Amino acid sequence: MRTHFCGLIDEALTGQSVTLCGWTDVARNLGGVCFIDLRDHHGIVQVLVEPEQVEVFKVAASLGYEDVLQVEGVVRARHSVNDKLKSGQVEVVATKITILNKAEPLPFHAHENAGEETRLKYRYLDLRRPEMQRMMRTRTRLVAALRQWLDARDFQDIETPILTKATPEGARDFLVPARMHPGEFYALPQSPQLFKQILMVAGFDRYYQIARCFRDEALRADRQLEFTQLDMEFAFVAERDVQDTTEDMIRSVFREVMQVELAPEFPRLTWVEAMRRFGSDKPDLRNPLELVDVAELVKDSEFKVFTDWASNPEGRIAALRIPGGALLSRKQIDDLGAHAAKYGAKGLAYIKLGGNGEVTSPIAKFFAEAAFAALIKATGLQNGDLVFFGAGKYNTVSDFMGALRLKVGKDMKLVEDRWAPLWVTDFPMFEYDDEAQRYVALHHPFTAPAVDDIDDLRANARTAVSRGYDMVLNGNEIGGGSIRIHRPDMQSAVFELLGIGAEEAEAKFGFLLDALKYGAPPHGGIAFGIDRIAALMAGTESIRDVIAFPKTTTAQCLMTGAPSPIPDAQLAEVHVSVRPKEK
Template identity: 50%
Template sequence: MAESMKGLHRTHRCTEVSNSNIGQQVTVMGWVQKRRNLGSLIFIDLRDRSGLLQIVFDEPKVGSEGFAKAEALRSEFVIAVTGTVEKRSAAVNENLKTGDIEVIAESIRILSESETPPFPIEENSQTKEDMRLRYRYLDLRRPDIQRNMMMKSKVAMLLRNFMEQEGFLEIETPILTKSTPEGARDYLVPSRVHPGTFYALPQSPQLFKQLLMCSGYDRYFQIARCFRDEDLRADRQPEFTQADMELSFVDVDDVIDVNERLLQYVFKEAIGIEIALPIPRMSWQEAMDRYGSDKPDTRFGMELADVSEVVKGCGFGVFTTALDQGGSVRGINAKGQGAMPRKKIDKLVEFAKGYGAKGLAYLAVNEDGSYKSSFAKFMTEEELKSLVEKMQGEPGDLLLFAADKNKIVWDVLGALRLELARELGLMDKNQYNFLWVTEFPLLEWSEEENRFMAMHHPFTMPMEEDWDKIDSDPGAVRAKAYDIVLNGTELGGGSVRIHQNDIQEKMLEALGFTKERAYEQFGFLLDAFKYGVPPHAGLAYGLDRMVMLMMQCDSIRDVIAFPKVKDASCLMTAAPGAVEEKQLEELALAITKEETAGEE
């Protein structure tokens, strides 16, 4: 039967007990990790969020009733123990912070009993994730998950400390807001008071933080909850946390400066990593040309090479057709992989097709300098030699080529480069390579929408020297946008914002908005701009992603207390779920059954 806390007071967490407490009486509380019964002695590993502490039950010290309670203990029982700290009498455990001490129990209370858990509470659990997420409250007891949660709390505190020192004000923005048509899908919330209308959950505090700059708050900061109704990946969730900021009277370099110092401070204080400043910068165009990605992983080479000029007159139709259609031919050099079996190369071809490629051309440079290739018969010896030279190919190398529209070639080779690096073990998890990617295109063409879309959002400032192309060549206009990338993952992104009304209206026009529709969607912002708005810029970090990379986790779910799975459902609470008819009536909503084939 569970006992009460009456009269008890915890003096230490488990690993707060140390050699300095030897000879002292302490009271510790936590969960039973493991019990070992040696007959005359019972050893318990007691666990709380700080770690493990060994408790020794010796009947003469704890009494017969206390010893009987110790005999009844099982995994995950919650107990309170009062006893004296002593040097370990048996072997020291160098893997534990408390490995050279133990507590000799004098009294014990069983605060709560536990059924046998559905899986062991242990680090690096081999239990399937679905099972762990169904019992997430148990999974959260695991020491590695608890370290992640504590790190996230620490990082949030460090961010707040730094921002306060830099003169930022923490201001909350609304969660119930207005739906906007650009970007990812909104989560909608029906209004009971205004039937037939909906709030949206914010994808970011973007418009409100710009309004705060209009309101003269100068430097804003918020650790904000954000929501996006989009397909999930390892580093995405439908609800997530942003470390969000906006600054007035600044340009690109000012934002980059404060954020470089922020990153340097947080990574040093949180995980002891020194970031050398300034962080390297690379234009979007250079990143795409060299890495096939706007978030390149620079921990290894294998950069893309444009061989379009070398192969433009060759007899290989795959290459020449791509060039004739305005595309390009590019390749990567997988050093030392020339002997890769054909079956493995075929797998890479299938992988490439998943990113839009029609195929993948390859050329292996044999150790004797001869070639083994999927296209050698279509090219002369001289053309092949020039191609290998352009690729800096050496005996033993494997050269892989994609030919298509630039976007497809970049996507294919960028993904292939990462896949090969994973297979070859080229990604050092202990290396932290930061990079600013700048000068993004302002707009990108959407085949689906048959119009230009904002690459970031409609409030991003174009680069002044490109603005005159907005009518004649919109795709060539660069933006004052910048992303901070860490090891091939976008850590955060931002931009200088448009603060001139005429440029903002023109930008919305380029995106296909009529003046009436623009005011319908963003009228409150456009009206605010009529009353004196300072130049302003901002940036937002994915806080969950940042901690995921700091803790070298493979999934963002490992740093979120109660995450969703791939279909955006919660296995623990079974959300989303049906609601009562009465609730729907109050909201003036009706559920319509989707017709299936064969129904009349």
């Protein structure tokens, strides 16, 4: 039906006859002449319809937005060049226009800033927009570059099951009733974790998969119920083997897709250092602000909030200096306090040092002169600056001060325009869940501890360090992995520490424990979030913009109406009945 793509028409085709197909982006009837901007997935070309072509002109004059056309014509140089278009040096003089399909009036136009709900309901129209086409094409190039790099290095692309065993640890599983096994269920995989480990036991050495994963969890801008990850696993490796290989891969992919040169060696921070300096295990290094611990300097003050937490072994008192922050109004300071409260802050203390050195602070009166001077020195406070203080449990303070750091950096335009990758390593092995009264795995239950001695691990579980690592880019975790447990006795000990008894471990993970008995090699791996990397490359804050058909934050597909009720007869076939909602 066509000889060329609209967006690829250029000067090399001048004088040639072409046949194009696409959508009417804009149609302008100027009386003596008609102009049509014809669009396909490669871009736009201007079509000129002259009044001498009487029948063609009639068709052109009747066109509306998004009508589907076939245009035959001759390429010639434009009188007025449009440098914004790749085809802007030329135009196509139409000799025939065929309307292939007439579009009804649109719920929104491609050039309008429609709300996301409308865009998702009419996703097929949203995806026609050049900006969405650009972002989806970026994703395509990303995946192609990853596959090319991996295939050239002897990684095997192996598919793992989508219908698998429910092993809930962390997020909830999506369950699928097994029609041929009444009362039993499959689960959709949260990741191919166990299968890729078993592939290492099977001797495949280097595995990868562009894997679809499913987690029944709350959604936000960087999470979806179903998502895509690059899954990788290596046999006979230590941490640096995995990190150096995948770091080289990410550098290569950014070079090919974005023409961007990332750092020749990514910086490395331990989890402890990342939390201490930035209040986050995925710090954005483009933001120059850092936290400073000041518990020792305030423990003898008369401010009870500080003294209580300074003497608490689980407490933290952190300061954040804002250069030029003395210009912030009281309302702006209160707004920042409200933002911190969303992340657990009970309040923010502050010291403001005016341009003339005048101190404004609700806590200054609680300090002796020498102690106050030492505090100002430790925080680096200078004339014209402001410093915020947060006190509370260590992780809570890290969370809200880290969130405050990000907001202030963004609001005050302190974030540098660059790519800032890094590794965060040496994560805690466990977190203690006060509500459940047990340990939970910070990464997952199959991550190896830094110690090989089981008795040592049991005795020091609260402070145990794992062999886990994350790759972070511009404040986003884009990849997470670890060296895995390859000894069955160590895996059983970790299950025990997580409150998973021998009987439960056998029921849920018996196949893995069996596999580890038969010569499992040391192995490790990592999984990269394709959606997150694509969003960063495309310059959007939401992964929904690089997923063709995403769910809303309420876990719905507005276009298809999913999820939806299922007829009783169909439910009966899979031996399922629906309980009425509880009031």
